[in-house]
Amino acid sequence: MISLAESTPRQRSRSETAEHALRRDIVLGTLAPGAALRELELAERFDCAQGTIREALMRLSEDGLVTRRARRDTHVAQASPDDAGELLRIRHDIECRAAVRVIEARNDALLRDLDTQLQAMRIAALREDEYSLLEHDCSFHLRLFEAAAMPVVEPVLFRCLVHTQRFKILNSAPETRDLKATAERHVSILEALTTGEPDTLARALSHHITTIVDFGPDVFAAKGRHGT
Known part of the structure; x- marks a missing residue:
């Protein structure tokens, strides 16, 4: 089952930690629609590799919370x-x-x-x-x-x-x-x-x-x- 809140908390991987924090910021509006998400900046924020951030952004993209385009920055999805x-x-x-x-x-x-x-x-x-x-x-x-x-x-x-x-x-x-x-x-x-x-x-x-x-x-x- 897909779930945001696990009944038995477990330690998240670095990618999951970044994804959860970004998901929270996007849903609560801390990251506004259209805001740019740059992998290098996020890697520095979460103290991890850019590949780790890329994994997190890909999952957020699958849920429609960010938009990703080749050779361009990722952006927070609009809320139509x-x-x-x-x-x-x-x-x-x-x-x-x-x-x-x-x-x-x-x-x-x-x-x-x-x-x-x-x-x-x-x-x-x-x-x-x-x-x-x-x-x-x-x-x-x-x-x-x-x-x-x-x-x-x-x-x-x-x-x-x-x-x-x-x-x-x-x-x-x-x-x-x-x-x-x-x-x-x-x-x-x-x-x-x-x-x-x-x-x-x-x-x-x-x-x-x-x-x-x-x-x-x-x-x-x-x-x-x-x-x-």
């Missing part, structure tokens, strides 16, 4: 509202349509794993660590979808999660992003899962996604206006 809106709609369809398969496969291990991610989100909120909360938020949804047993689709959902989270942060004021409330929004999904009813879970997921603060309501209102 059209892209973000379409990814949010795709995410909605992927997660809600999987509800039947998730309910069929639910077990105690799934519930424990999801509760672990929820508790981690709550701790991150208390620490005001927004990126850690986003990591565990992403891992919560990926673990839920893993139960649907559609591994080919998982990378698509991962990209939807990462890019919609990034767009929300880049286009909302910090004071509107209540970290504690973000964590608690996942409780209704867990409660719906325990009912054993696919429609209840699908409705909980739909509400969760369509009401994302400063993002979801506008995207799905536009969808309704266009009749799609």
Whole structure:
């Protein structure tokens, strides 16, 4: 399973350390869209070889967070509202349509794993660590979808999660992003899962996604206006 937050932390390689730090800076907007990423400068920052940085940038490129061109600098990817809106709609369809398969496969291990991610989100909120909360938020949804047993689709959902989270942060004021409330929004999904009813879970997921603060309501209102 693709995951940003590992339940059992392990020591990262230098390439993974650089990738994680750059991913954090890109998602939180510390590195703005269009910013140049020069391998030599990054190698000095992370005290490693340029080849190590190249590996990290290649993985970020695979996730669409940077753009790389031969013989040119790498740049932080743009955050297009059209892209973000379409990814949010795709995410909605992927997660809600999987509800039947998730309910069929639910077990105690799934519930424990999801509760672990929820508790981690709550701790991150208390620490005001927004990126850690986003990591565990992403891992919560990926673990839920893993139960649907559609591994080919998982990378698509991962990209939807990462890019919609990034767009929300880049286009909302910090004071509107209540970290504690973000964590608690996942409780209704867990409660719906325990009912054993696919429609209840699908409705909980739909509400969760369509009401994302400063993002979801506008995207799905536009969808309704266009009749799609």
